[in-house]
Amino acid sequence: MNRGTAVIAKSGRPVRSATSAASDALRGADLSSSVLTSGEFELFAAVGRLRDVKAGETLFLRGDLGTSMFLIERGEIELDFGDDLQVKRLGPNEFFGELGLLIGNHARSASAVASVDSTLFELHHQEFEALVDQDPGVVSCFLRRAIMRVVLNEQALTRRLRRRNHDLQAALDSLHATTHQLNQTEELVRTDELTGLYNRRGLMLHLQECRAIGMPSTMGLVIVDCDRFKQVNDQYGHLVGDRVLQSIASILRAVVGPDDIACRLGGDEFCLVVKAESEDEVLRFAHYIVRTAQGLLELDDGHDEAPIICPISVGASLVDAHQDWNAWYALADAALYRAKRLGGDRVEWQDASEPLS
Numbered sequence: 001m002n003r004g005t006a007v008i009a010k011s012g013r014p015v016r017s018a019t020s021a022a023s024d025a026l027r028g029a030d031l032s033s034s035v036l037t038s039g040e041f042e043l044f045a046a047v048g049r050l051r052d053v054k055a056g057e058t059l060f061l062r063g064d065l066g067t068s069m070f071l072i073e074r075g076e077i078e079l080d081f082g083d084d085l086q087v088k089r090l091g092p093n094e095f096f097g098e099l100g101l102l103i104g105n106h107a108r109s110a111s112a113v114a115s116v117d118s119t120l121f122e123l124h125h126q127e128f129e130a131l132v133d134q135d136p137g138v139v140s141c142f143l144r145r146a147i148m149r150v151v152l153n154e155q156a157l158t159r160r161l162r163r164r165n166h167d168l169q170a171a172l173d174s175l176h177a178t179t180h181q182l183n184q185t186e187e188l189v190r191t192d193e194l195t196g197l198y199n200r201r202g203l204m205l206h207l208q209e210c211r212a213i214g215m216p217s218t219m220g221l222v223i224v225d226c227d228r229f230k231q232v233n234d235q236y237g238h239l240v241g242d243r244v245l246q247s248i249a250s251i252l253r254a255v256v257g258p259d260d261i262a263c264r265l266g267g268d269e270f271c272l273v274v275k276a277e278s279e280d281e282v283l284r285f286a287h288y289i290v291r292t293a294q295g296l297l298e299l300d301d302g303h304d305e306a307p308i309i310c311p312i313s314v315g316a317s318l319v320d321a322h323q324d325w326n327a328w329y330a331l332a333d334a335a336l337y338r339a340k341r342l343g344g345d346r347v348e349w350q351d352a353s354e355p356l357s
């Protein structure tokens with residue numbers, strides 16, 4: 001060991017004795033700082049190769065394999081770690097690239113570019129080895145500083161990852177809440193507020209979706225319309241009218257299966273779109289609705305109180321899935337029109353093959 005002998009300065013600058021540099025380095029050194037003590041700096045500078053770099057000059061790029069470390073004597077170096085990580089700026093007496101020196105052929109974790117004209121010292125492995133012999137005290141102090149820097153960087157990275165995780169979780173939660181709200185809004189947009197059935201918009205969207213995934217070639221359409229409903233409103237008031245509409249909605253809800261749709265088209269007009277292949281199947285739905293309303297009317301009969309139901313007319317038809325809603329509606333509406341003309345409180349059928357009356 002050459003403790004106490006003068007260090008040969010590659011840069012040609014005067015150097016203090018290694019012993020004084022070592023004690024200087026150890027005395028009051030803040031090991032968490034990347035700023036070297038003057039003792040450390042002088043010792044490293046003494047063996048390092050002097051390099052002048054111009055503003056904008058690249059020392060190395062992220063991913064390059066490095067074998068040397070740098071000390072900054074003058075100027076400023078920017079370390080760019082890529083992605084959205086903050087650019088680090090190092091100034092006089094700071095060092096960087098030490099893992100390249102200590103590990104050898106270490107992939108640089110940042111790109112180093114001079115932001116202004118700068119003077120650096122570059123240390124390779126053999127120069128560092130020489131220092132180990134000359135002043136193990138300073139080298140050990142430097143190694144502790146380097147390890148501390150790795151640990152601090154790792155802690156900062158862990159903190160950043162935790163924060164990012166937390167932000168990601170918060171973003172996911174808010175995405176969940178927004179999706180939930182959107183679903184609820186979409187549900188509201190598709191639903192009739194008074195009865196909870198699909199509204200016309202909901203029905204159209206639903207049919208669009210059914211067409212997209214493929215629907216059976218025939219369906220049953222049943223249109224339901226209250227008879228003389230205006231009189232209910234006029235005689236008992238709007239709220240009673242509302243309750244009658246809700247009763248009809250309940251009847252429709254009770255008859256539909258999972259593949260059928262019950263909808264309030266508007267005002268006192270409702271419809272059912274049901275999975276059906278024959279006239280009988282569709283008529284079963286239609287007669288059930290009218291009979292249920294008639295049954296409730298009989299219960300209501302003789303009471304002076306406000307009605308919970310009114311007579312209803314129904315038009316029904318088998319419709320071709322390839323035709324559009326207007327064609328479907330024209331068929332069932334022709335049957336409904338006939339039911340109304342015949343005095344209401346009944347079911348009428350319209351065959352697709354017969355002319356609309």
Ligand SMILES: Nc1nc2c(ncn2[C@@H]2O[C@H](COP(=O)(O)OP(=O)(O)OP(=O)(O)O)[C@@H](O)[C@H]2O)c(=O)[nH]1
Pocket residue numbers: 194225226227228229230231233237238239240241242245266267268340
């Ligand atoms: N209570 C209530 N009434 C409504 C609502 N929407 C529409 N109406 C009323 O429903 C009535 C429908 O009247 P019309 O189309 O003449 O039907 P109707 O009196 O049943 O006549 P017919 O169908 O020919 O027997 C109107 O008076 C509307 O004001 C609602 O949400 N609640």
